[in-house]
Amino acid sequence: MLPIKSNGYSVFFDNSLTELKNFIDNAAYSKVFFLTDLNTSEHCLPVVNKLLPELDNYDIIEIDPGEENKNIDFCIGVWQMLLDFGADRNSLLINLGGGVITDMGGFAASTFKRGIDFVQVPTTLLSQVDASVGGKTGIDLGNIKNIIGTFTQPKAVLISTDFLKTLDHRQLVSGFAEIVKHGLIADKEYYAQIQGISLEKLPPEIIYRSVEIKNQVVTADPFEKGIRKTLNFGHTIGHAVETYSLKNDKDPLLHGEAIALGMICEAYLSHKYNGLDEIELQEIIRYIRFVFPDYALSSSSYPDVMEFMKNDKKNSSGNIGFALLSSIGCCGYNIYLKEEEIIEGLEYYKGIIKK
Ligand SMILES: NC(=O)c1ccc[n+]([C@@H]2O[C@H](COP(=O)([O-])OP(=O)(O)OC[C@H]3O[C@@H](n4cnc5c(N)ncnc54)[C@H](O)[C@@H]3O)[C@@H](O)[C@H]2O)c1
Ligand SMILES: [Zn+2]
Structure with missing residues (x-):
């Protein structure tokens, strides 16, 4: 399946994860981060490690799962971790998770140091077919969903049905x-x-x-x-x-x-x-x-x-x-x-x- 061309980036299918390695090598990022939640750390990170054993130089930022955590407090946590781990303008954030992770990670990346590169690796069916394209990033404020956010395009979207095997x-x-x-x-x-x-x-x-x-x-x-x-x-x-x-x-x-x-x-x-x-x-x-x-x-x-x-x-x-x-x-x-x-x-x- 050919990659789908979106607004300045591509959505990869099939062996999409192998694209990740090419992508990181070609762009010469100073640092690579994965944003995960507890579930995607457990179920999806091992899939990435298995398919891409050569990708070993990264830091993990992990948050609690769930929509209730898609808020500014957790976002501050992500920004803080990026700072603590020494992220600079030339760092890459890989959002590995459902729509909560891809929306919040996209928002955190699009605002950190006025914007660093991010890649979306959606791991739920919903995030693969919906949140993966369109460039909407964001967080909730109180009860209002996605009320704070940006339109920012990722550098790439990588879709693999391998992740869906562990999905409820x-x-x-x-x-x-x-x-x-x-x-x-x-x-x-x-x-x-x-x-x-x-x-x-x-x-x-x-x-x-x-x-x-x-x-x-x-x-x-x-x-x-x-x-x-x-x-x-x-x-x-x-x-x-x-x-x-x-x-x-x-x-x-x-x-x-x-x-x-x-x-x-x-x-x-x-x-x-x-x-x-x-x-x-x-x-x-x-x-x-x-x-x-x-x-x-x-x-x-x-x-x-x-x-x-x-x-x-x-x-x-x-x-x-x-x-x-x-x-x-x-x-x-x-x-x-x-x-x-x-x-x-x-x-x-x-x-x-x-x-
Ligand atoms: N940006 C957009 O255009 C857009 C479009 C649609 C929805 N969204 C947003 O997406 C969010 C909903 O996305 P969602 O349904 O993916 O929710 P989610 O990210 O909360 O994921 C649902 C649950 O599945 C778990 N999970 C994720 N991948 C897994 C895997 N492979 N195996 C096992 N467990 C896994 C998560 O930890 C979570 O508990 C909402 O916040 C919504 O606003 C955004
Ligand atoms: Zn919907």
């Missing part, structure tokens, strides 16, 4: 939601192709095509002025329900699980307000419910869910904009809906999971 099944399914989304918004044939695949043996070509779709969209519109908004399909409602669940449920929804719910609601809104036909709507619902767990959405959550939607940084002056499908593989954006119309989407979901 629920995380794997969650990441798959972005693959489903990419098919729905941009490629009907690809959407048909993913129907029969086994998540345990996810073919690298499937990940490749997903990255290709995201890359086409983000290179066409790097700063989300237009077509990049189609990547928000399922996310306007999905994000709000995800936030609600994080605050209220003992075992909260994972991102992709919330997006799956959001895609059902927004497919219904696509049908009602953007011409998606009934047959395709039913087909989308059947498949999403086949892959992802149902969520017991209750109408008592609607006021909070609506509030989270209004506060989402993607929405401005109280208007809630949607990306909606006109058919499988075609998505429009900047479609504004009223509160009662959005509630119809939530009600529809509640209705189908009862049946």
Whole structure:
């Protein structure tokens, strides 16, 4: 598989890790650092060491895993460690982990000494097909996700399915939601192709095509002025329900699980307000419910869910904009809906999971 060219860097597949060694040697970095979390230190660093035994001169910066640590305190910790280990402008940071590590590591690198080089080695399905391209780096502030950040491109992205073997099944399914989304918004044939695949043996070509779709969209519109908004399909409602669940449920929804719910609601809104036909709507619902767990959405959550939607940084002056499908593989954006119309989407979901 040929590398995918993005905004000034490439995304490598297949034996992508061997590229890392070439890359480090060619650039003559003064120091090399790996940013990991406890899980990726345990499961992913050994994979790197096994495939690249000759890469032995690096320092490790390790943080605790989880979204709750994607904050300024941990970021200060990363900057401090870089300083303590003598990082200079010519150092390289390799972010080895899921989206928390690639987002925070990208942010730490893009601001340390006004910016040092970084390479992304995403190790979850979600980070491989979503966080790996697009140049968004960032951290959370309080409850607000990704509110502090930069648009900075990495020097390279290295994708290897070897890492996915140790990933928890629920995380794997969650990441798959972005693959489903990419098919729905941009490629009907690809959407048909993913129907029969086994998540345990996810073919690298499937990940490749997903990255290709995201890359086409983000290179066409790097700063989300237009077509990049189609990547928000399922996310306007999905994000709000995800936030609600994080605050209220003992075992909260994972991102992709919330997006799956959001895609059902927004497919219904696509049908009602953007011409998606009934047959395709039913087909989308059947498949999403086949892959992802149902969520017991209750109408008592609607006021909070609506509030989270209004506060989402993607929405401005109280208007809630949607990306909606006109058919499988075609998505429009900047479609504004009223509160009662959005509630119809939530009600529809509640209705189908009862049946
Ligand atoms: N920059 C972007 O464009 C973009 C896009 C989508 C999501 N994101 C961000 O990504 C984050 C979510 O990413 P995520 O789902 O990868 O979360 P994550 O980084 O928290 O990883 C999920 C869990 O899996 C563990 N893990 C990672 N790789 C593993 C492996 N190979 N084997 C075993 N365990 C492993 C992690 O330690 C963690 O516990 C969010 O913060 C979100 O905002 C960013
Ligand atoms: Zn997402």
